[in-house]
Amino acid sequence: MSELPVVVIGAGPLGLAAAAHLLERGLVPLVLEAGPGPGSAVEQWAHVRTFSPWPELVDPAAARLLEPTGWVAPAAGFPTGRQWVDDYLAPVAAALGEHVHYGTRVHAVTRLGRDRLVSPGRADVPFVVHTGGAEGSERRIRARAVVDASGTWGQPNPAGAAGVPATGxxxxxxxxxxxxxxxxxxxxxxxxxxxxxxxxxxxxxxxxxxxxxxxxxxxxxxxxxxxxxxxxxxxxxxxxxxxxxxxxxxxxxxxxxxxxxxxxxxxxxxxxxxxxxxxxxxxxxxxxxxxxxxxxxxxxxxxFRPDLSFLSEMRIELDPILQAPVRLAPSIDPNAHSCGSVLPHGATELAHPEQDLYIVGMKSYGRAPTFLAMTGYEQVRSIAAELAGDHEAARRVELTLPDTGVCxxxxxxxxxxxxxxxxxxxxxxxxxxxxxxxx
Missing domain, CATH: 3.50.50.60 (FAD/NAD(P)-binding domain)
Structure with missing residues (x-):
């Protein structure tokens, strides 16, 4: 399986950062994006200004990927979504080139020839990512690992207080x-x-x-x-x-x-x-x-809430309240606390029983709020190191998060x-x- 790509679902800030880290580690990323271009979800709130400053919105590996192009990272200020796409995400996607495929929606992730009930030899066969295009075309892509960075933007929570749409x-x-x-x-x-x-x-x-x-x-x-x-x-x-x-x-x-x-x-x-x-x-x-x-x-x-439908054949272990990975959930549960920032975390906390499958970014928080891009950049840095076999780097903390001021x-x-x-x-x-x- 070492010859197969690592499939990254989503060409948003975290998906593109994951691809940059994987490429830097000598792995082959394949980014699958349902939308027509990079940052398709960000495009939908392009008029909104971020509360994170530019230095916290640029992934280090992505910046290194862009250096040969003459790109200069914005040093200060708080960009709008439009500026984030135009001045950072689009250049990163262009630098990744053929590693990013648009108009490709993921319908399912499976193991080759095995549904979720089959255990023997499960980790020894590749993932199969089932996709569809705008014209109804279907494709099955084999992968050595899958990083789900699809986010939650397309799954807004309803007005209904019980978690389902209110009547009418x-x-x-x-x-x-x-x-x-x-x-x-x-x-x-x-x-x-x-x-x-x-x-x-x-x-x-x-x-x-x-x-x-x-x-x-x-x-x-x-x-x-x-x-x-x-x-x-x-x-x-x-x-x-x-x-x-x-x-x-x-x-x-x-x-x-x-x-x-x-x-x-x-x-x-x-x-x-x-x-x-x-x-x-x-x-x-x-x-x-x-x-x-x-x-x-x-x-x-x-x-918002995560769309888990295309992972139904995967063995994922989620907290019953937040729908976040069980090792991460205790530190982000808003029912328990919001004391400052969540502890930096990576491959260990985001691992699932399904080996080499990771959910990252806003989707990794399940239904918990207040996710920062820099948190996700640390996630994908750690996961890329783990997939490359650098377990020490995967477990090393390389991030300090800003406190919310809420306790x-x-x-x-x-x-x-x-x-x-x-x-x-x-x-x-x-x-x-x-x-x-x-x-």
Missing amino acids: ERAAADAGLVSYVPPTPELASAAAGKHVVVVGSGHSAMTAVIQLGEVVREDPSTRVTWVLRRGVTDGTFGGGAADELPQRGALGVRSRDAVEAGLVALLTGFRTERVDVVDGRAVVVAEDGRALPPADHVVVLTG NGAGLFDGPEDDGAAGCCGSAPATLTLNTIGG
């Missing part, structure tokens, strides 16, 4: 009333004079709230309702000035400012059960019967009297008083 949510989405992507500047401007509901508590939701709050400032007839499933705590708006990524901390500060200034109405303890379409508008209804005023649009930014758990589920969700750093956080509606 799919129909509302089909009608164009519900979307799952941060609004572009054009779409945000089009919200002037209308009512927009934002569902979610993460950085994408904060970005949307800040953006829409500026629309309200320009046109006070605009109404923005920000829906949170839980109560407001010290950690709701991130680490602020304590965050070692200042732009990440600033998102929380600015979204909180929008609430305090009355530009955005914050509704807490609201767990969505239904989305009714009434006279061409969306009415969001909570499990307790509360209904929001009809909205012209609902922006659902509740995170508590996921927040209180129902209110301050429920202290079961206290974080790893002590007792449950105090409840803050803000310009909120509901409770």
Whole structure:
């Protein structure tokens, strides 16, 4: 099998970095990308500015690959998704050349002649990656190893509080009333004079709230309702000035400012059960019967989840809560803590019972939030070393991650009297008083 390539699924930041590390180690990468070009998922949020600075968005092996071309790494600043693609991802993909194939969707990963039930000789046969093209063509590619860097962007979490779409949510989405992507500047401007509901508590939701709050400032007839499933705590708006990524901390500060200034109405303890379409508008209804005023649009930014369907014949070992590798899950579970950053990790923590199969990047976090590109770059560096037989390098830590400035758990589920969700750093956080509606 040493003559076979290492198949990398996805030509995003992590997939391209994995290929660069593999190539540097003398292995042959084959990157399979479903989209038409590099960073296809990043293209969908090209208007959003990253909270990581340029030096943390460039993989060292990819930079070394680009050196002979005369490429110069941007030294400072916070690029938009568009800039990340144009100024870094596209050049890396071009340098990898024939190692990257576009328009190729992976439908399944198997072992040659063996389903997941067959154990004898399993590790001695190659992987078979089943793909399909735009014209319906099928291809089977044999591989010595598989690195799944497909991400989670195509699998957004629904507005429904129970983890499945709320009643009527799919129909509302089909009608164009519900979307799952941060609004572009054009779409945000089009919200002037209308009512927009934002569902979610993460950085994408904060970005949307800040953006829409500026629309309200320009046109006070605009109404923005920000829906949170839980109560407001010290950690709701991130680490602020304590965050070692200042732009990440600033998102929380600015979204909180929008609430305090009355530009955005914050509704807490609201767990969505239904989305009714009434006279061409969306009415969001909570499990307790509360209904929001009809909205012209609902922006659902509740995170993402991994697509595990094409790995159904693989023996993967995932945490039952997060759907992340079991050795990694304890340090990223938001139910337990968010104390600073996750420990650097690599091949050992990301290994599965299926030898030489690795899930990396955002997908390796399962449903846990707040993944950093530099975390993924360390993952693929370690995995490339492991596949090349350099086990010492695979286990060496070559990364220090920035602290989030947040030291508590996921927040209180129902209110301050429920202290079961206290974080790893002590007792449950105090409840803050803000310009909120509901409770």
